[in-house]
Amino acid sequence: MDKKNQILIVNSWLKEISLALHVDLKLEAQGICTFKLEDHIIAIEVSLKFPVVNIYSSLIPLPVDDRDLRYDLQARALELNAFQLFTRGGAIGTPPGGGFLIYCISLPIENLNSERFSEALGAFYETLPELKKMLDPAEKSAF
Numbered sequence: 001m002d003k004k005n006q007i008l009i010v011n012s013w014l015k016e017i018s019l020a021l022h023v024d025l026k027l028e029a030q031g032i033c034t035f036k037l038e039d040h041i042i043a044i045e046v047s048l049k050f051p052v053v054n055i056y057s058s059l060i061p062l063p064v065d066d067r068d069l070r071y072d073l074q075a076r077a078l079e080l081n082a083f084q085l086f087t088r089g090g091a092i093g094t095p096p097g098g099g100f101l102i103y104c105i106s107l108p109i110e111n112l113n114s115e116r117f118s119e120a121l122g123a124f125y126e127t128l129p130e131l132k133k134m135l136d137p138a139e140k141s142a143f
Contacts, residue, residue, distance in 0.1 A: 006046045006109050007031050010053050013117045014044070020118075040128055044121075047106070053117070055124050056104035059092065060135045064099065069137060076135055077101055086134065088127050103131050 007027050014025040014033060027033045031046035045054045063069045077092040084090070090105035107120055133139055 001051055001109065003031065003046060003048070006051060006053075009109060010044070010046055010117075013112075013114045016114050017118055017121065037125060040125070042125070042128075046109075050106075051109050052106045053109055053112070054104060054106050055121060056102050057124075057128055059101040059103050059128075059132050061100045062094070073101065073135060073137070080131065080134060086127075086131065088123055090124065090127065092131065092135075101135065103128055 010031075011027050014027065018025045021037070023035060025033055025035055025044075027044070027046060031048070033044045035042060040057055042055065042057045045056070046052075047054060060073065062073060080086045081092055087103065090103055092101055092103055094101055103124070105120065105124055107117065112120075
């Protein structure tokens with residue numbers, strides 16, 4: 001399946017979600033759609049190299065001047081990634097050259113349909129604030 005067909009498929013799913021959310025969601029020519037939902041900016045992107053759709057959002061900036069806090073945040077992220085219990089099949093990472101942590105999931109387009117994509121996006125959206133809270137340095141709760 002070529003990228004053009006992948007974009008068409010994902011756009012058909014986004015059209016259905018748009019109706020439910022009352023927003024116009026559509027991939028740009030490069031295969032990316034970015035939108036704001038409450039306090040979260042979410043990106044949906046058809047991969048250039050693989051037949052997958054990626055969903056991702058920023059979680060928390062990594063401090064530049066506080067190495068201990070940076071280390072603590074990265075260690076927390078790794079703990080949350082372990083067994084994907086808290087990330088619900090997604091992952092916490094940092095984009096190349098990024099000074100922040102993101103939450104992301106990758107979904108094979110071939111194994112999806114509109115309903116499963118919508119469910120995955122909903123689970124992603126529900127997980128995002130939970131992870132932000134768990135990574136917040138002001139929150140001292142164990143997870």
